[in-house]
Amino acid sequence: MPDKGPFYITTPIYYVNDKPHIGHTYTTVACDVLARFKRLDGYEVMFLTGTDEHGLKVMQAAEAAGVDPQALTDKVSQNFRDLTLLMNYSNDDFIRTTEERHKKAAQVLWQKIDAAGDLYQDNYGGWYAVRDEAYYTEDELTSSPDGKKIAPSGAECEWVEEESYFFKLSKWQDRLLEFYDKNPDFVAPQTRYNEVKSFVKGGLKDLSLSRTKFDWGVKVPGDDKHVMYVWIDALTNYMTAVGYPDEESESFKKFWPADIHMVGKDILRFHAVYWPAFLMSAGLEVPKKIFAHGWWTIEGEKMSKSLGNVIAPHDLVKRYGVDAARYFMLREVPFGNDGDFSHQAAINRINADLANGIGNLAQRTLSMIYKNCDEQIPQPNELDSVDMKLLLNSKENMLTVVRNNLDELKIHSALEEIIKIVSVADGYVDAQAPWTLRKEDPERMKTVLYVLAEVIRCLGIIMQPITPASADKLLDQLKVPKDERNFEHIDEKYALKPGTKIDKPEGVFPRIVEEEERGVGT
């Protein structure tokens, strides 16, 4: 396989105060698709996810549950880890911030920032939202009817006063702005980049970087009374997993700086402002790109425990199957925009694109081959220009378009392009009418079915990152060798061999039956 070099992609590490839901699944599935795509495209991939286990929010959740924070984090972190199997993630590592390797990394980063002269001690007095684990200035807040201070995210703030180490964030304002100007692709989508720039232009205040009122965190080196602010601890995870603090290690040299930190728009400021400032201060390289995707609501409402509308990944998988769930989340909403989840939209999309689209095309073609070509891939005759055009569009052309879209993180457009090929192939089936050719021109029928089988092989290969198990099943049915499923194998050289026996075809993408049809209440 060609070696196109390393590619390092990360998800946010998720707080362990509560159970995982489809918001978390969305980010990780998106990264999984990109990671799988890059692997099949010849890159050496490092794909990281994990859990963020320190801080006041997690500590308070443990208190509320009446357990110690370590017991809570062990349990909830495992719930997130179990999603790897459920959602078929291909992450190469799973990091927990309570691991020793990570505490050490966070402390070394702290020491580097200290040695650069960017830390000082003072008293902090200001507003803090535990839900966001974030500090806010007075002018960012609004008041609720009962007089509480509310952050822009809707989180309630409390007044905090304590001794703290501060990071000289203000000192980095100009250098950050210069960096943004020089790296126009650092934050995407563009609207998010504009938000980041205007936030920094508005003036940066020094950042309180340690807490003394509780101890559930990484200890500040040399001053045990303080634990680190959970965000400097958490952000460091991206380096820990590739070997930091050993900057000379093979993996750190290979994978740092990361290619993409994928995040939701809620945590952009931490990644696009604080994180590069910490790294610049410590003399380390800054990640290449931060992509902030949009926010899911559920049937028009914010997802929340109190509304009882939180969708657990298990429920989604139970209802639609893992591959269809993965596909739906990424196809439905332009990646970067906010989206609304509804079961009706999921059913419509899955049935239109997967069951009636690829699934039907494959089932029709393979059944005709099985019945009319002696259960084997037929021998094609000479291809005409229509056959050639369809094949060309399903091979290098499709790969190029999909690759370009994914490079720009237009995941939904990449999927749309794949489905377009399915429609073109459906049009070809209708126009060629192989069922009529069976009697009138059986030789031409064989050519048509061969062309279609080749199109399905290419679709199977390109769908692997999105619907891995179903794509595998499709390729298994066509008897495509396991070691001929990378993108380079889309090439003509690896085309299906006439005479290959195929199994009796089985549907790969089942149609979702609506509840009324199943006789379940309304």
Ligand code: ME8
């Ligand atoms: O912020 N729609 O963790 P977190 C889309 N520990 N994405 C959603 C979502 C929704 N409704 N809800 C959650 C943290 N997400 C920190 C991160 S990283 C160094 C530390 C996704 O558990 C989205 O990716 O609150 C969002 O950014 C992330 O979950 C927040 O997860």
